[in-house]
Amino acid sequence: MFDIEVKDLTKRFGDFVAVDSISFNVGHGEVFGLLGPNGAGKSTLIRMMTTLVPPTSGKVLINGFDVVRSPNDVRQSIGVIPQAMTSDLDLTAWENMSIFAKFYGLSREERRKTIKELLEAVDLTQWADKPLKMFSGGMRRRLEIARGLVHHPKIFFLDEPTTGLDPVSRVAVWEMLSKLKRERDLTILLTTHYMDEADKLCDRIAIVDHGKLVALDSPLKLKASVPGKNIMEVSFANPPPDWQTLLRNLPDVADVKAVDNVFRLSSDNGPRTTVEVMDAARKAGVEVTSLSVQSTSLDDVFVHYTGHQLRDALQAPAVYQQPRV
Amino acid sequence: MHRILAIIERDLRRFRRSPTLIMVSVVMPLVQLIVLGYAFGGKLKHVEVGVVDEDHGVPAVKLKEMFQAIAANASTFDTVAYTDQTSALHDLRSGRISAVVNIPPEFSRSVLAGKNPRIALIEDNTDQFAASALEGSLTQLLAPYNAPATAPRLSADVTLSVVEVYPYVPYIQYLLPGSTVLAIFVSAMIGGGIIYIDDKARGLHEGYLVTPIRKFELILGFNLAGAVKAIMAGAVLITVGSLIAGIPDPLNVARLARMMLLVVLTALALISMMFVLMVRVSDPLVPRAMFGVLNTLLFFPSGAVYPIAAFPNWMKAIATVDPFTYAVDGFKELLLKNTGLWAISGDLLYLFIFTLVAMTGATLLFRRTL
Numbered sequence: 001m002f003d004i005e006v007k008d009l010t011k012r013f014g015d016f017v018a019v020d021s022i023s024f025n026v027g028h029g030e031v032f033g034l035l036g037p038n039g040a041g042k043s044t045l046i047r048m049m050t051t052l053v054p055p056t057s058g059k060v061l062i063n064g065f066d067v068v069r070s071p072n073d074v075r076q077s078i079g080v081i082p083q084a085m086t087s088d089l090d091l092t093a094w095e096n097m098s099i100f101a102k103f104y105g106l107s108r109e110e111r112r113k114t115i116k117e118l119l120e121a122v123d124l125t126q127w128a129d130k131p132l133k134m135f136s137g138g139m140r141r142r143l144e145i146a147r148g149l150v151h152h153p154k155i156f157f158l159d160e161p162t163t164g165l166d167p168v169s170r171v172a173v174w175e176m177l178s179k180l181k182r183e184r185d186l187t188i189l190l191t192t193h194y195m196d197e198a199d200k201l202c203d204r205i206a207i208v209d210h211g212k213l214v215a216l217d218s219p220l221k222l223k224a225s226v227p228g229k230n231i232m233e234v235s236f237a238n239p240p241p242d243w244q245t246l247l248r249n250l251p252d253v254a255d256v257k258a259v260d261n262v263f264r265l266s267s268d269n270g271p272r273t274t275v276e277v278m279d280a281a282r283k284a285g286v287e288v289t290s291l292s293v294q295s296t297s298l299d300d301v302f303v304h305y306t307g308h309q310l311r312d313a314l315q316a317p318a319v320y321q322q323p324r325v
Numbered sequence: 326m327h328r329i330l331a332i333i334e335r336d337l338r339r340f341r342r343s344p345t346l347i348m349v350s351v352v353m354p355l356v357q358l359i360v361l362g363y364a365f366g367g368k369l370k371h372v373e374v375g376v377v378d379e380d381h382g383v384p385a386v387k388l389k390e391m392f393q394a395i396a397a398n399a400s401t402f403d404t405v406a407y408t409d410q411t412s413a414l415h416d417l418r419s420g421r422i423s424a425v426v427n428i429p430p431e432f433s434r435s436v437l438a439g440k441n442p443r444i445a446l447i448e449d450n451t452d453q454f455a456a457s458a459l460e461g462s463l464t465q466l467l468a469p470y471n472a473p474a475t476a477p478r479l480s481a482d483v484t485l486s487v488v489e490v491y492p493y494v495p496y497i498q499y500l501l502p503g504s505t506v507l508a509i510f511v512s513a514m515i516g517g518g519i520i521y522i523d524d525k526a527r528g529l530h531e532g533y534l535v536t537p538i539r540k541f542e543l544i545l546g547f548n549l550a551g552a553v554k555a556i557m558a559g560a561v562l563i564t565v566g567s568l569i570a571g572i573p574d575p576l577n578v579a580r581l582a583r584m585m586l587l588v589v590l591t592a593l594a595l596i597s598m599m600f601v602l603m604v605r606v607s608d609p610l611v612p613r614a615m616f617g618v619l620n621t622l623l624f625f626p627s628g629a630v631y632p633i634a635a636f637p638n639w640m641k642a643i644a645t646v647d648p649f650t651y652a653v654d655g656f657k658e659l660l661l662k663n664t665g666l667w668a669i670s671g672d673l674l675y676l677f678i679f680t681l682v683a684m685t686g687a688t689l690l691f692r693r694t695l
Contacts (some may be wrong), residue, residue, distance in 0.1 A: 050535050052695045071693075072537045080535040084528030090339040102331035103536040131342070 001064055001193045003028050003155050003187040004049065009058035011044050018044040020211040021058065026189060026204075031181060032204035034191040035298070041211040042191035043083060046159050049189070063154055076104070081147035083159040085140050087147065089133040096132065104269045105150035118146040121183070122176055129262025138151055142176060149180065156181075158190040162197060174200055195298040205298070207250050209306040226304045227254035228266030231294055234277055236263045237287035246284075250276045257303065261289075264303070266296075266298075328538045332546025333553065336516070342553055350515055350558045354508035358566055360503075361630070362497025369458040372402040373414040373422040382433025388444070391466055392426070401462045415451060424448040424459055462514030497570045503629025505562040506649050509592050510623065512558040516551030516597030518612030526609045533545055534693065544600065544688045551596040552589070559588035563660075572660055583666055584659050589654040590676040597683035598648060604690045622651045628657075651675045 004026035011019040019041045026032040034042045047053040050058050051071040060067040063077035085098045094115060101111040117127045122142040132140060141161060148156060161177070162170040174197065181188055192198050198205050199219050207215040207222075215222060236243065239261055247263055248256045252273050255266040267273035270293045281288050340346060376392060378385050392404045405422060407413035413425045427445040435442035446463060450456045493552045524530060535544060567575035574580075603612060603620075626633070626640045627649035633641060644650045655672035658664045666673070 047695060051693075052531065052534055054694055072539075075535060075537045078535070082528060082531045082535070084531065086528050086532030087531065088339065090342050091335065095335075095338060099331045100532070100536065102327050102334075103533070103538050105327060130557065148385045 002026060002061075003030075003063060004032070004048055005061040006045075006049070007059045009045070009048060009060060010056050011041075011048060012051065017211050018162065019048070019055075022206075022208070022211075022213045023058075024206055024216055025186060026211065028179075028187055029185065030203045031188045031190070031201055033198040033205045034208055035195070035198045035205050035302070036191075036208035037191070037193055040208045042193075042208055043159055043210075045208070046157055046189070046191055050078060050157050051075060076151075077154050079151070079153035079156045079269045081144050081148045081156075081158045081161055083163065085137075086221060087132055087140060087142060087144055090131060092129050092131050093119065093135075093143050094128045096143065100147050106151065108315070114150055114152070118149055119315075121180060122146040136169070138165050138172060139302045141165060141169070141173055145173070145176065145180070149184065149186075152184070153186075155187045155189070158188065160191055160193070162192070162194065170194075177201060195302070199298050207302060207305055215301065215305045218300060222298065222301045226266065226296050226300050229266055229296065230267045230270030230273070231296055231300045232265040232267060232270060232277070233262060233266065233290075233292045233294075234271060234288060235290040237261070237289050239263075239286055240284065243284075243286070246280060247277065250280065252276075264300075266300075302311070326344070328542045329546040329549065332543070335551040336550030337667070346515060347557075350512040350554065351508060351561045353511060353561055354407060354504045355566060355569070357507065358497065358500055358504035358562075359569060361497075362570065365496050365500070365630075368401075369455060369462075370400050371393045372424070372455055372459060373405060374402040374459070375405045375407045375416060375422045375425040376428070377407045377410050377413050377425060379410070379430045380428050380432040382434045382436075384436040384442075385428045388428060388470060391470060395462065395466060399462075402459065411625045414447065417447065420449075423452070423455055426463070483561070491662060492573065495571070498572060498661060499654055499657075500630065501562075501566050501570045501572065502653045502660055503624065503627065503649075504566060505559055505588070505656050506591060506595075506619075506627070506629065506652045507624055508558040508562045509555045509588065509652075510595050510620070510649070512555035513551055513592065513595040513599050514612065514616055514619070516554050518603050518615070519609075521547060521551075521600070521603055522606055522609050522612050525607060531695065534695070538572045540693055542689050542693050544604075544684060544691055548593065548596050548600060548684060548687075552592040555592035556585075556588055557591060560585065561574075563588065563656075566661065574663075577663070580659060580663055583669075584656065586666070587652065587655045587659065587669065587673065587676075590673055590680065591655075593680040594648045594652070594676040594683070597680050597687060600687040601683045601690065602667070604687045605692070623647050626650070627653045629653045648676060648679050651679075 002025040006025070007023050009019055009022045010017065022041075022045065024032075033047060036042050044053060048055045049062060049067065051067050051074055054068065062074045065077065067074050080125040091099070097115045097118065098111055100116065103118045106114065116125075119128050122145060124139065124143055124146070127135065128137065132143065135143065145158070145161065146157075146203065158177075162173050165173065177188070178201065188201075190201065202219065204216065204218050205222060208214050215225075217225070244256050244263065247253060247265060250273060252267050252269040253265050254268060257264045265273060265277070274291065274293055277291070278288065280286075334382070374392070376389060378389060389404070392402075395401055396403045402424075407416075407425070408425060410425070413422070413427075417425050418423050425447040429443070429445070432442055434440075446460065448456045448459060458483065509522065564576070606612065622643065625631075626636065626643040627647050628644065629649065633644050633650070636644065651672040655669040655676075657666045658672075660679065662668070
C-alpha cells in the first residue's frame, strides 16, 4: 500500500481546469516534490489531498483513507503546512503549538513532552514564550513545521515551505526537514518552484505545468532524460537566420533551443562544443556576447519537458489564482 | 469539548493582549451613554423670546411680569422687549431670537370685556424640540393667568391626578438598556465579524480546517469565544453604566444576577447572528462596511432611544424580529423597574430561540473546505 495514491485527479473551477487528470503514488518514507510555476496547479493538488478542496473527479487515498469519504481519518493522518503562515502572531510559540495539540486531543502530559521535543528539533526552545510577532519569517516557518508535527502524523504536506524566506533561512528549513524526516519516519510531499529545493530534498519529483503532470522520476533520472551531458547558454549579437540549424549540426550537439538571440545547446561534450561554437562564430563573423557551460540541472529538465524556463513562468502572471478563504 | 475550549482559549489569550480592542468594546458604549444621555435628557434653558407689547394695558403688563418670572426662575426662556413687530420678526428670521410673543392692541380691552382675548406666538419651527417646549411652557403659563382671582368653592372641572409607579427616570437611565445591548453588539461585531473575517483572510482558518475539528465544534467555539468577550462588555455596562446613570441600588446582587443571565443570552444571540451573516464572507471590508448599517438597523428600531409605539409599521416589523428589541426590553424591566425573571421570560425565550436558529444556520452554511 502506498501512503499517497492519486488516480486521475481533476479539479475544474468553472471552465478552467486547474488540475487535469493527474495520477501518481508516493511510497512510505519518500520525499515527493511537486515542481512547477505559480498557477501550475500545485497548491490545488495539495489542497485536494489535504481535504481543503473537493476534487471534481478522480480519487485520492491518504494512508488508505479516501479524502472524500473519510476526510477526518485523512486529517488525523496528516500534518499540513499551508502556503500562508497560519500561526497566530499574538500568541507565543508554545501557545500556538499547544492549541493545535488540543485540536488533536493530546493529553496535557503528551502536549508538554511533544511540544518540548519539537521546539528543540526546530531550534526554537529559547523562543517558546515569545509572541510570534517577534519572530522572523524563517523562525515562523520553522514553528509552523513543528506545529504540523505536534500530533505525530504519518504523512507531512508542505505547500511551498520556503517561499519568501532568505537564502540562509531556506537552507535552515531544508536541514531541519531532512532531520525531522530521519527521526520521525515521515512521508513528505512538498510543492516548490525552487529547482535547488526540489533537487536537494526530494527522492522523486513530479513536474506540473498548466495542471498536467509532464514528468515524474528521481532528480537523477530526470536529468539523465535530457539529451546531452552539458547545457551551454550562448548569446550572439547578430546571428544569421539559419544560425540555429548551423549550431544543431555541430558535432556532439544533441539539441538547440533559441529564444531571441540566446541559444541553449545540449551537448555530450561541453568543452569541445565551446571551441566549435567559437570557431563557427568567428568564421561567420557573428559576435559572441556571452557564453556559459553547466551540467544538466532540473531547470534544464523543466525546459525540456515544458518548452519554457521556470523563471519565465514565475515572472508571467498566473492564469488563475484560486480564491482564498 | 477540548477542541471548543482550545478555540475559546486562543481567542481570549489574543483578546487579553489587545487592550485597544477591550477599550473599544467597553469604552465606546459608555461614552455614548454619557454623551447621548445628557445630550437628549436635559431641559430647555434660556431660549431667547422677543416680546412685543402693542397694548401697554394693565393685563398686558401682568402677562409680561409672568414671562419675566419664568425667565428668572425656571429659565426656560429669556425675554427681550421690542417696541415694534417688524424689528422683532427681523431678529427672529436672522436667528437672534427663537420666537416672538405679540400682545396685540386692544388686548387689555378684550380681557376686561371677556371678548376672547388672544396673544400670538410666532416661532422658529425648524427646531421642533425647542418650538414644542416653548409652546408647552407658554400654555402652562396661561393657565394660572386665566384662572379666576377667587376660586369657586365647589368646582365641576375634571382634574387629572398623576401617580408615578416608579421613581423619575432621567433620559440617561432610559438610554442605559440600549447602551448595554450596544456594548454587547460592538463586541459581537468585532469578534464575530471583523476578527473572524480578518483571520480567514490571513489564512488562519486554513490551519484549523486541516485538523479533525468538526464544523459544529468550530462554530460553537467561535460563538462561545465571541460571547465571552461580549459578556465582559455587557457586565461592565450593567455595573459601571448603572453607577454613571444613577440607577437606584446599582449593585443589588439579585438584580445583577438576573441581568447577567440576560447579558449571556443577548451575547449569544448577537454573536450567532453575526456568524450567520459572516459565515460565507471572505472580504475583510464587508464587516466594516456592514457595521454602520447593522448598528442603525438594529439599534434604533429596538426602542432603545425612542418608544416603538411611535414608529411607522415597517419599522415596527423590524423591531418585531430584531433581537435588540427583546434585549432592550429585558434590560429596561430589570434596570428601571427591578422586576423578576418572570417579567422578562418572553424576552429570554425569544433570545434563546434566536440563538438556536442562528447557530444552526451558521453551522449549515459553514463550509469545511476552501
